Amino acid sequence: MQKRVLFFLFVSGLLSAQSQDIFFHKASKTPNVDSAIFYAERSIQFAKKQKDTIQIIEGTCLLAHKLSIKSLYTRAEKRINECLAYPLVKKQPFYQGRLCFELALIYKYQNDYAQSLSYYLKAKSIFEKIRSWSYLVKCETHLAEYYRSLGKHKNANDYIDAALINYKKYKLADTALLITIYNRAAAIDNESNPDAFASIRNSRMALYLAKRSGNKDAEATSLNELGFTYKNHRKLDSSEFFYRKAEEIWFSIGDKAAALHAMNNRAMLYMHNNYDQAKIADLYSRMISIVTKEKIDYPLNDAYSYFSLSSLARGDSGKAYKYFYLYHKNVVSNIRQQYDIQVTNITERYESEKAKKEVKRVTGELSDSLIALERKKAQNRRMYFFIAVLIALTALIAFLLVRIKKTNLQLAERNKEKDALIQEIHHRVKNNLQFISSLINMQMNSSVDNREIHTLNDASRRIRAMALVHEMLYNAKETKGISIKQYLEELVISLDQLVNSDKIPIAFKLHLEDESFNVSDSIALGMITSELVSNSMKHGFKGTKNPEIEMVLRKEKNNVLFTIRDNGVGLKDGGEQKKTLGMRLIDIFSRQLKGNYTIAAKSGYCYEIQFTAR
DSSP states (O other): OHHHHHHHHHHHHHHHHHHHHHHHHHHHHOSOHHHHHHHHHHHHHHHHHTTOHHHHHHHHHHHHHHHHHTTOHHHHHHHHHHHHTSHHHHHOHHHHHHHHHHHHHHHHHTTOHHHHHHHHHHHHHHHHHTTOHHHHHHHHHHHHHHHHHTTOHHHHHHHHHHHHHHHHHTTOOOHHHHHHHHHHHHHHHHHHOSOHHHHHHHHHHHHHHHHHHTOHHHHHHHHHHHHHHHHHTTOHHHHHHHHHHHHHHHHHHTOHHHHHHHHHHHHHHHHHTTOOHHHHHHHHHHHHHHHHHHTOOOOOHHHHHHHHHHHHHTTOHHHHHHHHHHHHHHHHHHHHHHHHHHHHHHHHHHHHHHHHHHHHHHHHHHHHHHHHHHHHHHSOHHHHHHHHHHHHHHHHHHHHHHHHHHHHHHHHHHHHHHHHHHHHHHHHHHHHHHHHHHHHHHHHHTOOOHHHHHHHHHHHHHHHHHHHHHHHHHHSSOOSOEEHHHHHHHHHHHHHHHTOTTOOOOEEEEEEOOOEEOHHHHHHHHHHHHHHHHHIIIIITTTOSSOEEEEEEEEETTEEEEEEEESSOOOSOHHHHHHSHHHHHHHHHHHHTTOEEEEEOSSSOEEEEEEEOO
16 A cells, blocks of 8 residues: 555656646747746746756746746746745855846846846856856857947957857857857847958858757748848848748748748848839738738738838828728837836836835834833833834834835836837827828829919928927927927928928028927927918019028017018018918917917018917
């Protein structure tokens, strides 16, 4: 009976170990990130049941890597920090180095380069000290990639050279690592060295090693890098060949997302080098079909953008709108997904901090109670009551100061995020306005009706005046206001290029004070200026020898005086002028400024408005 029990326990342990290995293998090999996270979690659960700390650490490192790919940085960091608290990690520096290495990767994914570098160097120091040469070389390879991503190619070259030297010096037999070294060397050479020979040599070396070891993924990666190198050096046939080969291999091993990336690289090659449009359309159609049918998580922004613009060029407005809608739906979906991830990270960070504070509070209360109890036995109760109250008040003040400081830091960080989001919104608004302006210009170019052309040209000009405000807000470091001087100067230059088709040599006399205006007032002044200046250019200087347009903006306290005048022929029929769209717009935006304005046309045209700045 005893033998049967022992046999049963042995078989159960063996099956658990096998299940653990199976899940870890699946997590390592599956191309689907969500599936990999699931299998890594299961692997860790089995390892915890077996109390196998080493396998827990290995599974956690793999899980953290997959979570970082999904931008779940807080969860990844939390899991790594849990492992750092294990007694085994404190006793064995190797595992401390492994976990520091993973933390460096997590911070690199978050673009926290200072923290990332700190953990990379800490891990490198540990591996060097314990003579773990394989992981030392991995650290050097990652440091090379770290500096490449920052554009510091000299540092990147130094680390990749050190990695290759140490690999050979310590006679390592990790072919996958050597392939990575050569591929990273090729990428660095691609950016830092105008001579393609070094990059091609390193990529071909990686390709040779990948083929020899049967590592199909590494082979495809090397082929893709070669395609990129040949594209940069205008060897288009070679570039196309290598992109195709990379694509075929990735499809053959089931990594369809990577294959789609190679297909997109090939489509970009065709587009940038004026290949047949049918060839580009066929390639993008295949990509859309694969993503749609097989539900692959791959962005199709480039494909939808291409089909939208090409349909517009052919005059097929229905398809143009359809693909433009899909493009924007894709962009909005990606933004929403990023915001969801950010919310998840913030929530998890908050919950983690909340738990830490609760533990600290409870521990503090217990400690204070024990200290108070001991003191009550030895000294007068009143004295100790006074001391306890004083300690509590001091701790409360310190706690409040720390909390206020943390809150201020969080508010400052959120303000930065808000400013970044607002700038992104202005950028997108500017792009959308420019896209609308381009659509109008395309319609204008295809029209033969002069009246329609003039109407469309006016619409494009007005949109450009509004887009310029959002462009300035996007480029500005602060989002609080617009430099009205810079805005009006750029607007006048733009109007002179767009409206002055007869190239009349107009002298612009701009006397503008450098004041900051809000968006609403800036757009109103821009639209008024656009209407008045364009009207003067088109109608005001017939027969005028030395045409001039003068613009004055003065501000005293909160009162603003804005004047635009020309020395042209003035108004011929004031009643008819008031009925035009331009005059109606001038009236609307003048009232929007809540100002009083006058128009005079005795010797030229003069518009003057006085309003209160907000």
